[in-house]
Amino acid sequence: MFVYTRGTERPGQALSETQMEGKLAWQKHNCSACHQRFGLGGYMGPDLTRAYSRKGEAYLKAVLEFGVGNMPKLALSDDEIDGLVAYMKALDACAPPAREEVTFTWYGVVKPRE
Amino acid sequence: MVRSRQTTRVTWPALGFVYLGVGILIATLALGCLAMFHFAFASPGSRFTFQHSRPLHVSLAVAWIFGTVIGLVYAVLPSATGRPLFSKRLAGFHLAWFVFFGLAIVVALASGSFGGREYWAFPPIFAIAILVSWLLFAINFFGTVRRGKGPYPVYVWMWMTGILGFFFTYGESLLWMIPHFSGNPIREATVQWKSYGSMVGSWNMLIYGTQFYIMKQIEGEQASGFSKKAFFFYFLSLTNMMFNWGHHTYPVPGSVWIDHVAYVISLTELAFFVKIIADWSKRLDAARKHRHNTSYRFFVAAEWWGYLNLALALLISIPAINWMTHGTHITVAHAMGSTIGINTMILIGAVSYVLHGGAGQEHLGWQVSKGFWLTQVSLLAFFLSLVGAGVYNAVHEQSEVQHTMILFQLKPVFGAALVAGLGIAAGMFLVLAKLVWTHARHPIPQTEPV
């Protein structure tokens, strides 16, 4: 068991209180039915692990408040929205590298771009 | 080898679980079609959406697999060990418990009361009910096995490992409630992936054990329960259960070497598994194939889906491809391809054996035959449309296209998947209706040769 949690220690990774609230809101509204974190979850919406840096805070807030396309307008309180955005920021901080940051070798291994 | 004439009666709680499992499968299929409908023709704003239908469908799918395999083990355990069930009354209580809390979970999910975990999306309080349910199962199982005398054939080992493995992996999947894990996103995700991966290993143990036992019964070859090959497979699966999570953790940053070990073990296991069925079907004579036609067909179908899943798994385990496709419908194709193509095929075959195999009357006519082929053809179409949607998504997700646009463009593909899903549901329904209806009308062959 501790074999596989080794390598998960990174500095500054523990969730703050606001981020923890966001996480609880995530669970209460079952975002996982449609979204993944680190690839785990439902597949209707995009993986949100990197959403914070890809889309920016203002966009995330707007999406949560009003919904967009197939993303429903969920009845979220302002606190929940702030928490969720903070939580996505935390996810982003420990996300795997983005497409621009990696290259694929011909034999199929992913490497960080020089 | 001579078969003794002695027979044991399948106990009513075992039959109850099997009947219940069939009911759950039908509900799973209906909810799956509804989820696919929500997916293809989403109407954000309505009260019952994909947010509800997906967790319901997935929870029911897991309940179909676990509930049915529990019933099957209860059914064959007495003849597999030569001992009566430890406590029929306890098994009956287990059944009542399962029904009661199963319904409660369905109500919670349908009404939008979520615990919000992936796959087990119900409120965490139900975890206690699930643990109690397994405890009841474990008491009865070990109570029965303890009375028999060793050495135990391979399937008894597999069941034993599956039950213990469940406690272990389920416990792990609950660790997120402890702050040490929930406060650290990477650690949490790793543990979660890991526990689900191993949990699949534990249900596979229960399913494969049941299947090996039934294959042995059909073949009438007692020694095969002790063959070297079968035990080798057992140890392979055991290793897989302990390590297979590795191949699920690519998207999580963490230690890497274990991924590659896990990958080799998982694929070896699957390859070995299809080989065992292939050998068995080669050895089986025409008369037995005829008498046990339904089990035979569904087991061989699992072999073929095993090949296809092996091919897909090989592809998506290449890190670069995994990097692109994870989180698309290719993953869904992998998940449903194996839960339907392998697990469900074996379980339907095993249900047929328990309901009709004792009397050797599994040749059930055109309805099963038609249903079988409709299921297989539809599943292939289903699988291919999911893979197609996944490839399209993987290519476009990286561009700046709005996600809803991709979904919109893929509508025809999801529409096709829906039609194929309806085909699977109709095909399975034909088979199940015949199996249950015939059994309910002629409940005599409730016995099982020892």
Ligand code: HEM
């Ligand atoms: C024996 C029958 C079935 C079993 C055991 C089963 C099992 C599963 C499992 C385990 C998942 C989770 C996949 C993942 O998260 O990777 C899933 C998801 C799903 N299934 Fe099924 N399934 C069955 C039949 C069907 C049918 C007939 C349909 C309808 C056409 C269907 C539609 C779906 C949909 C739409 C999802 C959600 C995928 C997503 O998040 O995008 N399923 N199923």
